[in-house]
Amino acid sequence: MKILFIGDIFSSAGRQIVADHLADIRETQKIDVAIANVENAAGGFGITPTIAEELLALGLDVLTTGNHVWDKKEIYEYLSRRPQLLRPANYADPAPGSGLFIFKARSGVDCAVINLQGRTYMPSTECPFRKADRLLEALADTKVRFVDFHAELTSEKMAMGWYLDGRVSAVIGTHTHIPTADTRILPGGTAYQTDVGMTGPYDSVIGVKKEVILERFLTALPVRMEPAKGSVELHAVIVEVDDATGKALHIVRHTVRGD
Numbered sequence: 517m518k519i520l521f522i523g524d525i526f527s528s529a530g531r532q533i534v535a536d537h538l539a540d541i542r543e544t545q546k547i548d549v550a551i552a553n554v555e556n557a558a559g560g561f562g563i564t565p566t567i568a569e570e571l572l573a574l575g576l577d578v579l580t581t582g583n584h585v586w587d588k589k590e591i592y593e594y595l596s597r598r599p600q601l602l603r604p605a606n607y608a609d610p611a612p613g614s615g616l617f618i619f620k621a622r623s624g625v626d627c628a629v630i631n632l633q634g635r636t637y638m639p640s641t642e643c644p645f646r647k648a649d650r651l652l653e654a655l656a657d658t659k660v661r662f663v664d665f666h667a668e669l670t671s672e673k674m675a676m677g678w679y680l681d682g683r684v685s686a687v688i689g690t691h692t693h694i695p696t697a698d699t700r701i702l703p704g705g706t707a708y709q710t711d712v713g714m715t716g717p718y719d720s721v722i723g724v725k726k727e728v729i730l731e732r733f734l735t736a737l738p739v740r741m742e743p744a745k746g747s748v749e750l751h752a753v754i755v756e757v758d759d760a761t762g763k764a765l766h767i768v769r770h771t772v773r774g775d
Contacts, residue, residue, distance in 0.1 A: 522552035526716025526723035527743035555581035562587025582666030604633035606647040634667025659762030693722040705763030713751030720744030748774035
């Protein structure tokens with residue numbers, strides 16, 4: 517099985533480059549499962565039902581998120597009826613939606629997608645490590661297991677990679693929007709990258725107009741965050757997994773540069 521995971525889709529620019537290239541990537545790379553983190557898809561902050569439906573219609577199988585999933589209130593009810601859109605599993609149970617989705621990939625093999633969120637410099641949540649343990653207990657019959665770990669610290673992401681090594685097919689980090697160069701397969705057979713990067717405008721500061729962020733750093737005054745435009749890039753990883761064992765066979769970064 518080949519899994520495509522697209523990093524944090526940021527604003528309309530990120531959505532457009534996915535619309536322009538996803539079908540071609542699926543065909544040329546023989547992708548069986550396409551996943552994307554979408555917590556910044558609506559103007560850089562959150563996701564709406566309409567945008568989620570548009571992204572699923574493009575050919576994405578599962579949408580993951582993070583701390584910005586709650587930014588648009590209309591998403592609360594949608595999460596409860598659209599299981600393909602995940603929120604981090606380690607939010608408390610009263611939160612709408614789920615952090616786990618199991619489905620049959622195009623190859624005919626079951627695939628489980630898990631969404632977790634770190635706790636350092638992030639909203640208070642349950643322990644993602646212990647939550648992962650509980651989720652994996654219920655997945656004995658599902659060998660292919662993909663984890664989006666949405667976290668701030670590289671150390672927390674690396675710790676999760678080592679913690680789940682040999683128990684999941686891949687642990688790929690999101691949230692910081694900067695692609696890291698540590699793409700590899702850990703000794704137990706888990707594909708890993710600390711951060712997959714952002715899909716959106718790179719002539720920016722992690723997606724936002726650079727002039728706005730510079731003003732914030734120089735003055736320490738509150739500013740209105742606005743998505744940048746131009747120099748759009750799609751950042752993703754492609755993970756090849758052994759269907760029988762769930763072990764990763766290969767992982768490679770995949771980048772598409774737009775205008």
